[in-house]
Amino acid sequence: MTVVVVGAGLAGLRAAEAVRGHGLAVTVLGDERHLPYNRPPLSKAALRESATAADLAFRIRRDDLGWRLGQPVVGLDLYRREVLLADDTVPFDALIIATGIRPRVLPVPGPPPMVLRTVEDAEALRRALTPGRRLLIIGAGFIGCEVAATARAMGCAVTVCAADAEPMIRPLGEHLGAGLRRRHEQAGVEFHLGVGVSGYEPSGVTLSDGRTLTADVILSAVGSVPNTQWCAGNGLDLVDGVLTDNRLCAVRTTAAGEEGAEAPVLAVGDIARFPNPLFDEVPRRIEHWSMPTDTGRRAGAVIAALLAGQSPALDFRPLPSFWSDQYDATLQSFGMPALGVPTLASGSWDGDCIVEYHRDDVLVGVVGVNRTRELATYRPRIGSVSDASQPAAD
Ligand SMILES: Cc1cc2nc3c(=O)[nH]c(=O)nc-3n(C[C@H](O)[C@H](O)[C@H](O)COP(=O)(O)OP(=O)(O)OC[C@H]3O[C@@H](n4cnc5c(N)ncnc54)[C@H](O)[C@@H]3O)c2cc1C
Incomplete structure (x- = not known):
């Protein structure tokens, strides 16, 4: 029995370790050239001081995992139980989808701004943020706020513009978001809130109210898009990530009994949209660092049970947690x-x-x-x- 994990981030790693721990062979396929590395430092210490993927690499708890890195998976054929690389196919008995998310890009004209997801993105941003340069951040969520704080510590002038009324308003609410804004303002960050961006210019942006903001460096941090394009056309619900049940098994529209329909397909990490009875029955994606480990372990146990012909219990109630360092x-x-x-x-x-x-x-x-x-x-x-x-x- 071979389990294939697509996506070599934290969730893919923890899922692979768990699967192997249950005695199953596992191969992890990833498009980045690196072994899994830690992303949270990319907006914090690793932005201030250069860090390589090797510096940020996770400890891999097993040396018997298979790896194929540096090649994107371009397609999935659930009927044949194969994932497709540009020049090869990889068969599986069970599949774990762990391809995470990528930065959302605003559909506005002009030269695209920088984004921050990979170690290469962080290195490019770090090089651009020399003292005295003016950084404009579009978006006041986690990453926008963390980069604002780090860039101030690096001696840059920082402006944040966002459609939201306060920074990090969605997870924190209005009052705590306003408190956070005042912390940033005391550190010298300028905010333009409740306004969208209608165009990128080589030296700034045009706002939806007609004003222009000038900058030397522009970072877009306006949310994320799940990396599901490679698994389209297989009867999976990909409306927002990969919809799963509480076992983390992908919800499918393929008719039961159809060949290929029974191979276990699970989703883990940022991409998984699953119901958590700790709160209610509504499936949600959670983009926090705690989820890859919790969902990865769960996926290993579920796959082992399913391949042994057992039914895993519907009792997965992980407690989401996040942290954010700012000043x-x-x-x-x-x-x-x-x-x-x-x-x-x-x-x-x-x-x-x-x-x-x-x-x-x-x-x-x-x-x-x-x-x-x-x-x-x-x-x-x-x-x-x-x-x-x-x-x-x-
Ligand atoms: C800058 C930054 C700061 C963060 N800070 C915090 C923080 O302070 N606190 C916190 O709780 N969380 C933080 N997070 C979130 C946390 O890092 C994520 O929740 C976590 O990385 C999710 O892991 P994952 O394995 O699901 O996805 P990812 O880490 O994104 O891994 C997915 C992997 O799959 C690869 N992939 C995508 N498509 C394909 C394909 N077609 N074929 C092959 N491979 C593919 C991707 O390139 C990537 O390597 C931060 C994230 C970022 C980017």
Whole structure:
């Protein structure tokens, strides 16, 4: 039995290790030339100081994984149980899709700006960010905010423009987003919020309200697109990533019993859209560093069970978590804050704090700013009815 993993990032690596741990042969196919490496430093330390993929490489816990790197997978034939390279085909008994996401590109005219996803992107950006240069960042999400903080530390002038009303408003909410904006403003970052970009110029951008912003370097950080193009035409739901059930098995429209229809196909990491009963039954993609490890391990166990003719339980309830470093602030989160309404639990919106996010009476997420130790106590409480709403004991 051979398991093929497409995508040599963290999720592909952890899935391959798990599959091999169950005694199955596994080959990982990746389009980057490097063994899997850590992306979070690319907007932080590895942007300030040059780092190679080897410097950022993950420790590989097994030396018996097969690797084919530097070649994109261009197609999938589920009927024949093969993935297609430009000049070869690779057969499989089970497939794991781990091809992650790529930066979204705004459909506006003009020379395309820089993006940040790979170690090569980070090196190109680092070289461009010499002290005194003016950086314009389009997008005020995680990557836009982190690069803004890093670029200020590198001595660049930084402007951020974004359609959102506040930085990181989707995961954090308005008040904490505004607090974060004030931190950036105190560090000298200029914001233009609630405005889109209608054109790229060689030395800046035109905004949707007609204004122009000038810059020496432009970075686009406006979200992501899942890398699913290579698996189109096989009856998978690819509307937003790869739709799976709670086992992480891809949902298929192929008729049961059709040849090829029964080969296990799973998705892991940023690309997997799965229901998590810790919150509800709605399938969602989660682009955080904790998911590749959780989903990779789960995929190994599920494939081993399916190939042995067993039915894995529908009990996968991973706790999403993220962190983000900006200036002297470390933001950390457990759960899915974006699902809830924020309440300040301690501290202040502008300073170090803990913010709880509730949906109805259920604690669905928590974010802490420089509150690592306190935040850990929240882990077991995510997904539970909060204490405040419990009836008082007699
Ligand atoms: C700059 C940056 C900073 C980040 N900072 C944080 C942070 O502070 N905290 C946090 O929680 N998360 C952070 N993240 C997110 C985190 O890195 C991701 O959640 C994680 O990398 C997802 O792993 P993955 O294996 O699913 O996808 P990826 O790491 O994207 O790996 C997918 C791999 O598949 C390859 N691939 C794509 N298409 C094909 C194809 N057709 N054939 C073969 N290979 C293919 C890709 O090139 C890539 O190598 C950050 C991400 C970036 C880019």
